[in-house]
Amino acid sequence: MKTKSLLKLSLITALIGTFFIIILADNLEPQVIQIININEKTLDQWVKVQGIVTNQRTVDSLNIFTVYDGTAGIRAVLRRKIPETAALEQKEVEIIGKVIDYKGEFEIEISKLRIIK
Amino acid sequence: MINIILAIAIGIIAGTLTGLIPGVHINLIALLLFTSSAFFLNFTTPIMLAIFIVSMAITHTVVDFIPSIFLGAPDTSTALSVLPGHKLLLKGQGYGAVKLTVIGSFFGLLIALALVPFFIAIMPVFYPFLIKAMAFILIAIFVFLIMKEKKKFLAFFIFSLSGILGIATLNFTLLKQPLFPLLSGLFGISLLSISFIKNVKLPEQKIKNIKVSKKQTIKALGASIFSSSLVSFLPGVGSAQAAVISTAFGKLSRKAFLILLGAINTIVMALSFVALYTIQKPRTGSAVIISKFLWNFNLQSLLLLLAAALVAGSVAVFITLALARVFAKKIVKINYKLLCIVIICFISILTVILSGWFGLIVLLTATSIGITTSIMGVKKMHMMGALLFPTILFYLF
Numbered sequence: 001m002k003t004k005s006l007l008k009l010s011l012i013t014a015l016i017g018t019f020f021i022i023i024l025a026d027n028l029e030p031q032v033i034q035i036i037n038i039n040e041k042t043l044d045q046w047v048k049v050q051g052i053v054t055n056q057r058t059v060d061s062l063n064i065f066t067v068y069d070g071t072a073g074i075r076a077v078l079r080r081k082i083p084e085t086a087a088l089e090q091k092e093v094e095i096i097g098k099v100i101d102y103k104g105e106f107e108i109e110i111s112k113l114r115i116i117k
Numbered sequence: 118m119i120n121i122i123l124a125i126a127i128g129i130i131a132g133t134l135t136g137l138i139p140g141v142h143i144n145l146i147a148l149l150l151f152t153s154s155a156f157f158l159n160f161t162t163p164i165m166l167a168i169f170i171v172s173m174a175i176t177h178t179v180v181d182f183i184p185s186i187f188l189g190a191p192d193t194s195t196a197l198s199v200l201p202g203h204k205l206l207l208k209g210q211g212y213g214a215v216k217l218t219v220i221g222s223f224f225g226l227l228i229a230l231a232l233v234p235f236f237i238a239i240m241p242v243f244y245p246f247l248i249k250a251m252a253f254i255l256i257a258i259f260v261f262l263i264m265k266e267k268k269k270f271l272a273f274f275i276f277s278l279s280g281i282l283g284i285a286t287l288n289f290t291l292l293k294q295p296l297f298p299l300l301s302g303l304f305g306i307s308l309l310s311i312s313f314i315k316n317v318k319l320p321e322q323k324i325k326n327i328k329v330s331k332k333q334t335i336k337a338l339g340a341s342i343f344s345s346s347l348v349s350f351l352p353g354v355g356s357a358q359a360a361v362i363s364t365a366f367g368k369l370s371r372k373a374f375l376i377l378l379g380a381i382n383t384i385v386m387a388l389s390f391v392a393l394y395t396i397q398k399p400r401t402g403s404a405v406i407i408s409k410f411l412w413n414f415n416l417q418s419l420l421l422l423l424a425a426a427l428v429a430g431s432v433a434v435f436i437t438l439a440l441a442r443v444f445a446k447k448i449v450k451i452n453y454k455l456l457c458i459v460i461i462c463f464i465s466i467l468t469v470i471l472s473g474w475f476g477l478i479v480l481l482t483a484t485s486i487g488i489t490t491s492i493m494g495v496k497k498m499h500m501m502g503a504l505l506f507p508t509i510l511f512y513l514f
Contacts, residue, residue, distance in 0.1 A: 001220055001326070002326065003216070003326065003438065006216075006219070006220065006223070006434060006438075007434065007435060007438070009223075010223060010431040010432070010434040010435060011431070013223075013227065013427055013430075013431040014427070014428050014431035014432055016427065017424045017425070017426075017427030017428035017431060018122075018424075018428055020420070020424035020427070021118070021121055021122075021421065021424045021425065021428065022118060024417060024420055024421045024424060025118050025121055025421070046163075046411075096162075111162065111163065112162060
């Protein structure tokens with residue numbers, strides 16, 4: 001096969017791949033789940049929850065929130081420092097993270113946190 | 118969107134580097150990434166890290182034939198390319214040899230992606246059967262290869278000797294990274310040693326195409342997709358075993374064999390991500406790491422990773438051909454005898470670093486077997502007993 005033809009074909013497929021990425025790039029994140037539905041089945045799964053931060057405390061670089069979405073509350077842990085001014089109590093947040101079992105209770109290990117309002 | 122393109126771009130760069138440097142495997146990089154994931158997840162998301170790994174892995178499978186063919190320094194998946202690649206290099210067709218592997222990788226990737234819906238539907242059904250049948254498939258292939266050989270006894274001897282070495286090496290608990298000295302010795306250093314002794318001089322390398330008939334090309338691609346789909350979903354088997362299985366499909370010319378090897382290398386990697394989705398079992402190091410990163414590995418995640426693979430594989434075509442051109446022009450300016458010594462020393466040092474001093478013993482032993490095979494005039498394929506024998510035992514017991 002001629003090199004030019006191979007390169008042309010590669011360019012076309014690279015563009016096709018990019019096109020599919022553009023389409024698929026939306027909705028990458030998990031669907032929102034109600035906290036009341038977090039159970040053994042969701043253990044080790046990645047979830048997205050939206051709710052109000054009812055409690056916040058910091059222990060060293062560990063930020064511990066309690067998030068309530070109207071159905072139930074859950075502890076969510078963020079293992080990195082955030083600016084001290086970022087007090088999130090009573091703010092509505094969206095959390096993406098992994099459901100883990102900590103001393104018999106479910107909590108979310110936060111990967112991504114976004115303030116909604 | 119920009120993040121995704123950036124992840125792919127960085128993955129392609131990483132895959133190019135790992136592909137060019139013998140002994141540096143993508144699994145090493147993926148593992149390093151995983152151990153430092155807490156740091157990286159401050160800046161990005163798990164899916165981006167997964168896209169980086171896929172892009173790196175696919176690029177690596179295309180680029181890593183360059184050191185295999187030009188330097189005689191293969192890794193696990195390209196070991197069988199050393200001899201046909203080297204023969205073409207000695208004819209001044211090193212660039213053409215690399216291009217054949219690139220054609221195989223590229224079209225293999227396209228075919229594999231096109232067949233993904235088929236694999237998703239069929240694999241969960243056939244998987245339990247394949248697990249039970251794999252040992253017998255490999256035994257049948259081994260018998261077939263021996264019977265095809267003119268020097269049957271010698272072929273069996275080499276297969277058995279390599280097999281014993283393979284079992285001893287893979288079960289040697291003190292030895293880390295056993296495959297590196299094993300396959301480097303059998304296929305790489307043995308060839309370089311012979312080139313050194315014979316005082317081989319590389320001719321001028323021509324930057325031109327090597328013609329392969331359509332029939333041979335289709336045969337190579339067909340065989341590669343069949344054998345790769347068998348091994349991609351099963352534990353303990355990979356590209357090397359897939360190449361051996363493919364030989365059951367009939368004789369391929371040396372040039373078509375390079376297309377086959379290129380295709381297998383990339384297909385096995387691409388389908389390992391499909392295996393992660395269909396049977397929830399990761400079959401390559403990259404897939405293992407991705408399974409630890411990725412949330413809800415659903416169909417959308419899989420399609421996104423495969424789209425990234427398509428982009429990375431396509432870009433890798435450009436990169437590999439450009440690098441092959443550079444290698445072809447530069448390599449004749451180097452004293453090949455000196456180059457052989459440098460590569461042998463480099464692999465030896467790398468063996469000590471990766472596998473320790475026991476790795477050197479394996480390297481020497483494997484090299485001896487490789488040289489013996491050449492002297493006996495037996496096909497180097499039979500040295501795949503080093504992997505086949507342990508794999509057969511794994512599936513039987």
